[in-house]
Amino acid sequence: MGLILIALLLPALAGSGLVVAGRRVGAGVAFGVALVAALGSLGATCAAVATSASVDRPWIEALGVHLALGSDSISAPLLVLAAGITVLVVVHGRRHLPTGGPPALYYGLVLLVELGALATFWARDLIVFFVAFEIVLIPMWLLIGRFGDDHSPAARSDAAGRFLLYTALGSSAMLAGILTLTFAAGTSSMAGVIAVGVSPPAQLSAAILLVLGLGVKVPLLPVHTWLPPAHTIAPTGGSVLLAAVLLKMGTYGLIRLPVALSPDGFTRVAPALAVVGAAGTIWGGLVCLVERDLKRLIAYSSIAHMGFVALALGTNTALGVQAALLTNVAHGVVAALLFFVVGGLKQRWGSTDLAVVRPAVREVWPGLGFALIVGLAASLGLPGLATFWGEFLTIVASWRGATGLPANVVAPGDLAGGWFAWVPATAPVTLLRVCAIAAATGAALAAAYALRVARIVWAGDEEPRDRAGDWTWAERSVCLALVAATIVLGLWPALVVPALAIRAVTP
Template sequence: MTVLLLVLPLLGCLAVLGLPPKRAAAFGVAVTSATLATALLMAATFDYHRSGFAQFSVNAPWIPLIDLRIHLGVDGISLPLVVLTALLCALCAGYLARPSGQPERPRALVALLLLTEVGMLGTFVALNLLLFFVFFEVVLVPMYAVIAGWGGQRRAAAARQFILYTLLGSGVLLVGLLLLYSRTSTMDMVVLVGRAGTGLSHGVQVLGFLLIAGGLAVKVPVWPLHSWLPDAHTQAPTVGSVLLAGVLLKMGTYGMVRIAVPMLPEGAVALAPALGALGVAGIVYAALACLAQRDLKRLIAFSSVGHMGFVLLGIATLTPVGINAALLGNIAHGLITGLLFFLVGGIAQRYGSTDIDRIGGGLLAKAPRLGSLLVFAAVASLGLPGLAGFWGEMLAMLSAFRPAGGLNPALYLVFLAVAGLGTVLTAAYFLVMLRRVAQGVVPPRWTAERFGDVTAREWVAWTPLLVLVLAIGLWPRIVLGVTDGAVRVLLRGG
């Protein structure tokens, strides 16, 4: 089943190039829907009592000369991300299939999105370090092409910045993975987790963690390595922004949880305070940057830096509560920010701009359903209790009260205080945005304009995200019940 999860979008990527352009979007919907059905079948047949161990495994020879194997599998850490990825890709394909949303060169765009899906899903199911790196890299070129080919006016510069930053991070990551292999003679992630750093000196663990976490930090992105993100989000087409925020950023934090923390525990203890400091610095920096933004897409892009800061804080505590908070925060951010970018895409289609001053307010009066959805997504993103965004951030701050042994409790209380300030600033910039976009009267320049409210196809694309944001907010066990057992196995070394 794991192989089918990767083969479906890969074959679809090749097949769509031979179809008539008018059928490309519908074919993309069919392929991504079949992939989503496979992911849901995996979730339905997954043994949740053994969530700490890989299921649906494939372990076949790859390069026998150096004992490399194609090792794939899904456990409680990767399963929620697999389902999230398949869901967002299916919704993006459905969004492209709207009568009013047909893109230029549809075959190429659908093929690139399907290839991106292969890389994202492969990253989450790979259980071999080199295979993980290969899938990690597969994502970069198609996403670069999506931004450069279908983005905004400054798309070329944004795409170049994206590829240069992420390739630099990948180079550092590869050096760290090779260092780990040179000292252990294996790239099997299950074996390395079971060893939990045994046989590795303290210096090697610290250097390895620095290289691996540092390379992954570019993809998160960790402040101050974030500067590629706002331009990439702002210039990318709606589906590119949704996948960038909803999945690609999670690949970095997933790698930290899957590789860096359990395989290099002494390095994790040594560098976790620095990781936590960068995380909370990013929370405050992003909130202040959001208060200064005049473009909706750019505001949401900067907000992602802040939300991922909470994920980093959870990881930096090195506790089961903190790691679970990070994994739940990943899922919540993917759902909420994916919804926000969908909504902003709808606003841009109607107003012809995402400039806040040009929109001028009155969205609730002009398009009440669209405005109400924007309000819902914004309050979910600021962490309103009862919605998905609340739990990851609250649990991350809670875990800072009691970090793992070997970490300075007083320092983590400072992190907690700074993160608390960040939550206040987050509420401030979202409420300011809603006041300037959703509330107030319709500006005179828009009163004579006629554009519809939320369409039926938009409801189809957005309703699953709405339902999941509410469901996880009311019952976080939907995610935590899957991840907790796997996290505890990971932290105690398999």
Template sequence: MIFLLMMAIPACAALALLVPKARFLPDDASLGRFGILVSGATLLVGLSALTAFDFSRASRAQLAVDRVWEPSLDLRFHLGVDGISLPLVVLTALLTFLCLLYTYRHPPAGGRLRLFTALLLVLETGMLGTFTALDLILFFVFFEVVLIPMFAVILLWGGPGRRAAATKFILYTLLGSGLLLAGMLLVAVNAGTLDMTELARRHGAGVPHGVQVTGFLLMMLGFGVKAPMWPLHTWLPDAHTEAPTAGSVLLAGVLLKMGTYGLVRVAVPSAPDGARSCAAALGLLAVVGIVYGALACLAQTDLKRMIAYSSVGHMGFVLLGIATLTPVGVNAALFGNIAHGLITGLLFFLAGSVKDRYGTGDLARIGGGMLGTAPRLASFLTFAAVASLGLPGLAGFWGEMLALLGAYRPDAALSRPAFVTFMAVGGLGAVLTAAYFLRLLAKITHGRPRDSSDAAVLTAPTVYEYAAWVPLVALTLLVGLWPKTLLAVTSGPVRALFGGIG
């Protein structure tokens, strides 16, 4: 019942906030504290799931709820987590809490804080449901729940180009959702079950080869839109650039993970023959995305847009790990998901703080000398940048390194020369990643300020900014220095995942 409670708290709070003129609602002055309280309670329930979870049985679904939803269609309200989904559940609750904490003193431009808080809580409900659902239709319902609140957050509180960005976001994701639903139903109808744990246990047994290939291809494209996989990524830079800070953090930190999580949780175990047939194509698109994302970052003049394109490259490493169809590669993908959520979430928080102080995200207008005018902000930005470029000892290193190692030794059914080539290209992308982050730091943290009066107008970070940044810094260090923290949780479920593939 833990996960029912975990989703009920933000869902009920969001519904309460949307009731017009109800006396039991907090007043406008208390809305920020109310959002912090609700998301904090959700995070505490998530942390209690960590204590209740049996890590010696991480490959099995635990803390499950399994009730009949629609008997005539054999639909079940089936929730639970294993070692693959548990870290993402905790990450979702943490980032939502930090976003509402940050928003308390840094509300989005445009007012309507009540609606903004309600939408973030609905978004949290959908994200948590996606990572805990164990029925395909229930999974799809939660997968879709996140679209409308994120669309509204971008449209109502975004930048000058918010309408076009929100429209592109919703059109791309709805198209991907259509392909995803078709692929999942194609496999489920032929397998005779919608239960995700049963589909994983069967490893494609009873599903014809052609159906598996078609189903996996449709799911790969559907999940690839959300991942984001090149060339289906073009909605992402606009959405990130125009979204308010909290929207960008949740979009990068959690929503992108829903695509790669879906590939690991649904597509690969339910259609293993299709995964083998499409692995080379997935690997190729992944490494193109890695290099393309890095080159695009080198060409950017806006801080948030550069971070957005960096996500295309980093998630390319996650997709490459999945494409290898090996335990090493998939563990790399799951590790990369968490690392990217922590580091890129921190980067977008910092980008929001930079924009608040300079009034712009344009790198040329920001100028240099931030270490002199805003040393604490510049220090956190430097940490986040070197973590994102994959410095050993920080979280970003392990996902990329293990993905390249997985590509060096892919599944025996795949072409090793092709994947070794992918490894080499991915390594080039890692070098380019270091280049654009070092260029960023040289451009805005070093040198002299464009205006010597900047030192007088740049305020020190607030307590609420520190509260949003420090947990992400600490976790980036923890996971980077002790990677077993995550790998010990995911290794068992990943070995079980490949019981019918390798």
């Protein structure tokens, strides 16, 4: 209990204090406070995960809401990822602090994002889950609107407003789904919902609402249009938090809520989710082939990778869930690496326009060039790097389809007749195989756009004018840590899912 509270209280108190202090605290002091809080939270999080710590205390007794917190094999990797990424963002800010406000405000907002993310991954009560999820939105909105790119105030305001509008609409649908489950089961406890059981029609209603609401936050096609502007305008630390933390909350919510709490209903929704995910892998890859802005390109690549997660979950198999978990964590690491590198390039170039002819990064800034090429290789799914296993297992799970439905996955419920007779009981094998082919095509497109970026940015088209100004100590620290994580996850995917789960590929 104490470890979880320490992990949450450190960013809560330090973040709130820094936001209130504002300009009264200097950059050095703000950095020191933020770093101590982030490191302390990371240590407490790792200890809490290792010891399976939990909290269960009454919170709103009149509504039966408990402050129920705990971790399992699904949330543990994401807890460590969120806490670790926060440390890297704070370290990076020491040398690359964005303009637009006092340093204390920036660090405080970063810590509040961490608070909401950790509470979301720990939540074992539906109402606590929703409240924790919403905590993240306002500080992230301020990071985009206050500390975003100052070249175009109108674009910054539009990106921040679009982010808030879309995510608020997604929250409304998610809340409706949560309340449907809560009232149908008579409890907001996730374990209680499973134990009590919910009628099939209520499950389907909840699953539809939850998939719609969380689909906005992932984001999935076609409600993805808020993400590219947000990534383009956000400061480097904000883009990293968006890709490595906020998007992970959406995909984690899909696993924790509709998949786990309304399995019969999700079985009916899964085919549509698989199709949307497969379409996202194609759409994101095609846009990346022609996108000129490097930050927007990485944002669209995130949409493609989130499509893999949606397709994996849409197979409604245990292997698919494991593939989604692997892809989720791997994308958080790789996307963070790429956004750190691209943020450094933007700071040096003044823009991220790929149409501008520039010297080869490998010649001018070999450190950043090394980190970039590792990130691109991982993004295209190169074997031995983080994203390979998740994408490979997603395609396998899709191709096997319903014929490979493991015994531990809840079978389709009896929803025949009534208002929901039109919803198919399970995804046809042919449909899932078409989705598998689409996902494989998306992986090929990922290789194409990654090589395109490598040719333009890493190889370059001009002779270097000088070789000064390679990566700073902050960039070197965060990039090397993420490069190491990319390699370790590629060679040892059992860190995210048990080794037995990966052996499930074989018949």
